[in-house]
Amino acid sequence: MVRLQHNMPPKTRGQHGNEESSRNINYIRSKKLRCVMASKRKSKDDISVPSLTHRQYEDDVYFMSVALMFAKKSPDPSTKVGACIVNEGKIVGVGFNMMPNGCEEAFIKLWKRDDEDRLKTKYPYVCHAELNAIMNKTSVDVKGCTIYVTLFPCNECAKLIIQSGIRKVLYLSNKYADTEDNEASVELLNRAGVTHRPFTLKQEVRDLLDSINPFAE
Numbered sequence: 001m002v003r004l005q006h007n008m009p010p011k012t013r014g015q016h017g018n019e020e021s022s023r024n025i026n027y028i029r030s031k032k033l034r035c036v037m038a039s040k041r042k043s044k045d046d047i048s049v050p051s052l053t054h055r056q057y058e059d060d061v062y063f064m065s066v067a068l069m070f071a072k073k074s075p076d077p078s079t080k081v082g083a084c085i086v087n088e089g090k091i092v093g094v095g096f097n098m099m100p101n102g103c104e105e106a107f108i109k110l111w112k113r114d115d116e117d118r119l120k121t122k123y124p125y126v127c128h129a130e131l132n133a134i135m136n137k138t139s140v141d142v143k144g145c146t147i148y149v150t151l152f153p154c155n156e157c158a159k160l161i162i163q164s165g166i167r168k169v170l171y172l173s174n175k176y177a178d179t180e181d182n183e184a185s186v187e188l189l190n191r192a193g194v195t196h197r198p199f200t201l202k203q204e205v206r207d208l209l210d211s212i213n214p215f216a217e
């Protein structure tokens with residue numbers, strides 16, 4: 001189990017002289033998350049209905065967290081990618097990078113292989129997170145949806161995104177930003193009118209995961 005321990009509150013003595021209970025820690029964490037969210041509101045007095053922008057921001061945190069959790073399931077030891085497709089606030093597809101169904105065993109050795117011969121690497125065979133999320137969709141189609149993805153889509157995934165009718169891409173990392181493939185992705189998405197923007201709220205995602213982890217100490 002991964003324990004998320006950043007910004008842990010200092011240990012204090014409880015009412016009965018015991019170390020702070022895990023219940024208290026979870027309470028503090030959820031309170032911390034509420035504070036983080038509240039600090040993004042325009043005014044301190046704004047404790048009524050959160051603004052549309054704020055609700056969208058909260059949704060972005062939740063859906064990117066889902067994408068991150070699915071990335072964790074990827075068998076790729078070097079780059080784990082997760083994707084979550086959302087339609088009007090509801091998740092309609094999730095995915096992570098993996099070998100095609102039924103080929104996992106046959107290609108298992110390729111995950112760690114670095115070879116001049118591309119056919120002996122994972123690259124020609126792996127199904128990207130975006131492809132899996134689109135193929136796993138629970139709705140008839142994903143037209144007009146937003147995709148939350150932990151790594152900027154490659155040019156092949158950009159084509160899939162466009163053809164499937166997804167209209168918006170939010171991504172965490174863009175570690176291949178300087179590559180030609182990436183340039184092609186940007187060109188494709190721009191030409192097709194698909195919005196794309198980075199999502200840099202990693203601390204909020206961590207706070208959210210901390211606040212819901214019932215086993216964290």
Ligand SMILES: Nc1ccn([C@H]2C[C@H](O)[C@@H](COP(=O)(O)O)O2)c(=O)n1
Pocket residue numbers: 076078079080081096097098122126127128129130151152153154157
């Ligand atoms: N948008 C993306 C980009 C990449 N992937 C997958 C494909 C590979 O499994 C891995 C990249 O491997 P690396 O060259 O970083 O070792 O990430 C994806 O699913 N979606």
